[in-house]
Amino acid sequence: MGMLLISSVISAAGAVLALCTLRFENTSKALGCLAGIAAAGFALAAGVLGVFAPAEPVSITTPFSFANFTVMLNPLSGLLLVVVNLLALVAWIYGLSYLDEYKGKGMGAIGFFMNLFVVSMNMVLVADNAFWFLVFFELMSLASYFLVIVEQKEQSVKGGFLYLIMAHVGFLMIMISYLVMAGITGSFEFADFRAARFEPGIASLAFMLAFLGFGCKAGMFPFHSWLPQAHPAAPSNVSALMSGGMIKIGIFGIVKVGLDLLGASDCQLWWGALIVIIGALSSVLGVAYALGEHDIKKLLAYHSVENIGIILLGVGIGFVGVAANQPPIAVLGLMAGLYHVLNHATFKGLLFLGAGSVLYSTGTRNMEALGGLGRAMPVTSVCFLVGSLAISAIPPLNGFVSEWFTYQGMFSIALSGGIAVKLLAAFAAVSLAITGALAVTCFVKAYGVTFLAAPRSECARNAREVPGPMKAGMAVLAVVCVCLGLGAPWVAPVMESIASATTNAPALAVAAGADAVNPVLGSAVSTPLVAVLLIALVLVPVLLRAALGKGGSARDRDPWACGYAPDANMPVIAATFASEVSMFLSPLYTARVALARTSGTFVALCQGTVRAAAAVEPAGDRYLVDSVAAFVKWLSRYVRAIEGGNFRVYIVYIVAALVLFLVLAIMVN
Numbered sequence: 098m099g100m101l102l103i104s105s106v107i108s109a110a111g112a113v114l115a116l117c118t119l120r121f122e123n124t125s126k127a128l129g130c131l132a133g134i135a136a137a138g139f140a141l142a143a144g145v146l147g148v149f150a151p152a153e154p155v156s157i158t159t160p161f162s163f164a165n166f167t168v169m170l171n172p173l174s175g176l177l178l179v180v181v182n183l184l185a186l187v188a189w190i191y192g193l194s195y196l197d198e199y200k201g202k203g204m205g206a207i208g209f210f211m212n213l214f215v216v217s218m219n220m221v222l223v224a225d226n227a228f229w230f231l232v233f234f235e236l237m238s239l240a241s242y243f244l245v246i247v248e249q250k251e252q253s254v255k256g257g258f259l260y261l262i263m264a265h266v267g268f269l270m271i272m273i274s275y276l277v278m279a280g281i282t283g284s285f286e287f288a289d290f291r292a293a294r295f296e297p298g299i300a301s302l303a304f305m306l307a308f309l310g311f312g313c314k315a316g317m318f319p320f321h322s323w324l325p326q327a328h329p330a331a332p333s334n335v336s337a338l339m340s341g342g343m344i345k346i347g348i349f350g351i352v353k354v355g356l357d358l359l360g361a362s363d364c365q366l367w368w369g370a371l372i373v374i375i376g377a378l379s380s381v382l383g384v385a386y387a388l389g390e391h392d393i394k395k396l397l398a399y400h401s402v403e404n405i406g407i408i409l410l411g412v413g414i415g416f417v418g419v420a421a422n423q424p425p426i427a428v429l430g431l432m433a434g435l436y437h438v439l440n441h442a443t444f445k446g447l448l449f450l451g452a453g454s455v456l457y458s459t460g461t462r463n464m465e466a467l468g469g470l471g472r473a474m475p476v477t478s479v480c481f482l483v484g485s486l487a488i489s490a491i492p493p494l495n496g497f498v499s500e501w502f503t504y505q506g507m508f509s510i511a512l513s514g515g516i517a518v519k520l521l522a523a524f525a526a527v528s529l530a531i532t533g534a535l536a537v538t539c540f541v542k543a544y545g546v547t548f549l550a551a552p553r554s555e556c557a558r559n560a561r562e563v564p565g566p567m568k569a570g571m572a573v574l575a576v577v578c579v580c581l582g583l584g585a586p587w588v589a590p591v592m593e594s595i596a597s598a599t600t601n602a603p604a605l606a607v608a609a610g611a612d613a614v615n616p617v618l619g620s621a622v623s624t625p626l627v628a629v630l631l632i633a634l635v636l637v638p639v640l641l642r643a644a645l646g647k648g649g650s651a652r653d654r655d656p657w658a659c660g661y662a663p664d665a666n667m668p669v670i671a672a673t674f675a676s677e678v679s680m681f682l683s684p685l686y687t688a689r690v691a692l693a694r695t696s697g698t699f700v701a702l703c704q705g706t707v708r709a710a711a712a713v714e715p716a717g718d719r720y721l722v723d724s725v726a727a728f729v730k731w732l733s734r735y736v737r738a739i740e741g742g743n744f745r746v747y748i749v750y751i752v753a754a755l756v757l758f759l760v761l762a763i764m765v766n
Contacts, residue, residue: 098152098170101178101219104139107132108216115208122204126196129208133189133215140219141182147175148595154225154288163285169225172595173357176435177222177349180442181342183577185215188334191450191570194563195334195457203247210247211335214240214343221346227275227285234271234346238264238314241343244335245327256326263323267313267347274306274354290358300363307354308371315347317409318379321402325386328401329394329462333453334570336394340401341446345438348408352431356599361419369416370521376409377528384535388542392462393452396543397445400488403532404441407503408434410525414506415600417518424602425617426509432596432607433502436589440495440581444487447574451481454563454571455547459556464543469552473560478548480571485540487578490533493624493631495581498589498613501622503529505615512618585613585624 111132118125147170154169196204217237224230246257282289316324328336355368383402390396411434418427454477455470456462471478487494504526511522552558581588586608593607605616612621
């Protein structure tokens with residue numbers, strides 16, 4: 098808690114200093130970034146300690162009995178602190194060079210709001226009082242809104258407005274959920290929520306409100322429309338922090354309300370089923386929409402919807418296990434979801450930073466205008482490749498491990514549940530399989546079209562590698578992606594301990610030696626062994642060919658190409674690569690257009706309401722205040738004539754007044 102306090106003070110100081118030095122942009126950037134780096138380091142250490150050594154709640158009394166400032170650091174909030182502040186640390190390092198792109202566009206404001214954004218997220222994670230949770234949640238939304246609209250372009254303003262609307266719709270539902278629980282317990286303290294036993298109907302009402310509210314923040318289907326609008330508009334290091342960190346607070350909130358505040362005794366089977374169904378829809382639709390995008394940052398934003406769906410699949414299995422009174426499956430499912438929370442933060446943060454590097458070097462996010470960047474930007478290319486393999490769940494990287502555990506949770510619940518649970522697990526497994534196949538297709542397109550082949554535009558031909566701090570930020574996350582994958586036998590037990598603590602279930606043995614294990618079914622996988630086999634698969638043929646000396650001679654011949662010779666005007670581009678899949682999924686794209694129109698209508702309605710309010714608001718002044726002011730002004734013109742400045746006239750006034758008062762006195766007597 099002391100480290101977290103230090104982190105918060107440093108973030109606040111960095112925000113103020115960045116704002117005070119607004120006119121000196123380089124100084125403002127340096128102060129904001131260095132303060133952010135230091136603050137993220139302390140908060141990251143606090144999160145690690147929270148996972149392994151949870152702190153007792155700390156409460157500070159305030160003049161208002163309902164708003165005592167109570168904070169608690171448990172393993173779940175510790176994990177999310179690690180996620181948020183690992184990304185914050187890397188984003189600040191990356192920003193030392195990247196934020197030069199925003200000179201003249203409010204660089205000091207970025208430092209102010211970004212520090213405020215990080216500290217508010219940290220406070221949301223440890224707040225143990227509903228009032229302060231909502232205060233910091235709103236502060237987080239407002240700070241991120243100003244980061245989204247920092248460029249003040251039409252797209253960023255529109256995306257920011259949509260995000261602000263969705264954030265406040267979610268906030269309203271979360272607030273009502275907390276008010277329902279507070280109305281019954283008579284307290285805003287989360288400790289009192291945990292101790293209470295709610296009626297099933299009340300518990301379901303509170304959970305549904307919280308699920309929908311936090312789902313808006315997480316970007317799950319059907320509340321995802323703001324995400325591909327807002328994330329691409331923000332600076333790329335902010336996009337990494339929002340996609341990798343902020344939307345996970347939505348997942349944190351769902352787990353906190355459903356399993357922590359309401360508790361296992363209130364958890365109902367249909368809660369878990371609903372989470373699984375929404376997760377399946379989010380994962381499939383997110384990756385399907387990503388496949389049709391040519392804007393690299395929009396593509397990544399849709400993949401956030403996909404991965405939130407995958408996380409919800411694991412979390413939903415955990416809820417089903419809790420409701421069915423099967424603690425091993427509850428722990429296994431929740432562990433898979435939380436593992437993917439961590440994994441998605443690392444590879445999605447890496448990919449957004451990679452996209453930011455491409456934008457920094459070329460000035461465009463359109464994949465159709467890129468190509469050939471692998472030679473010009475080798476570090477960015479390798480890091481983006483690592484992120485692409487990880488998000489596609491290619492072994493032995495980290496995305497594979499958490500998805501493997503998610504599958505194991507589905508298989509386990511299917512073999513031990515009734516017919517309805519079996520159908521639910523089958524639906525989830527098929528959805529995850531489709532998602533995996535489409536994700537591989539999408540990132541073969543994204544990486545191949547952007548980094549391979551020949552440059553297709555002047556900006557791609559002139560591209561250069563990005564500065565050192567940007568490369569360092571990407572390299573850190575690339576290494577973490579590899580370590581979380583190869584180190585699965587050692588990371589999985591830590592994630593299991595967090596899931597066990599959250600569900601109050603006995604511990605599971607999810608690792609044995611160098612294997613990650615599903616103890617329910619006895620299945621296992623060894624990512625270190627997979628890595629060795631994959632390396633051997635590549636090296637052995639190369640070594641054999643070199644040893645036998647049968648390299649052959651090169652021949653200058655055109656390959657057989659279905660009757661015609663290919664030329665430079667026939668490259669594979671983003672539009673053609675996924676054309677067959679896009680045609681097959683055309684009904685989904687039609688539905689997206691209809692949904693976008695609905696969202697546009699909603700936004701237009703909100704804008705119309707704002708205009709109407711702007712027209713109505715001055716009516717009171719016009720008909721009440723202005724009329725009184727006009728009368729006073731009219732009266733003053735006549736009163737002004739009395740004040741002529743002649744002392745003799747003033748003496749006459751005084752004498753007349755005295756005479757008047759004497760007459761009144763005589764009449765009264």
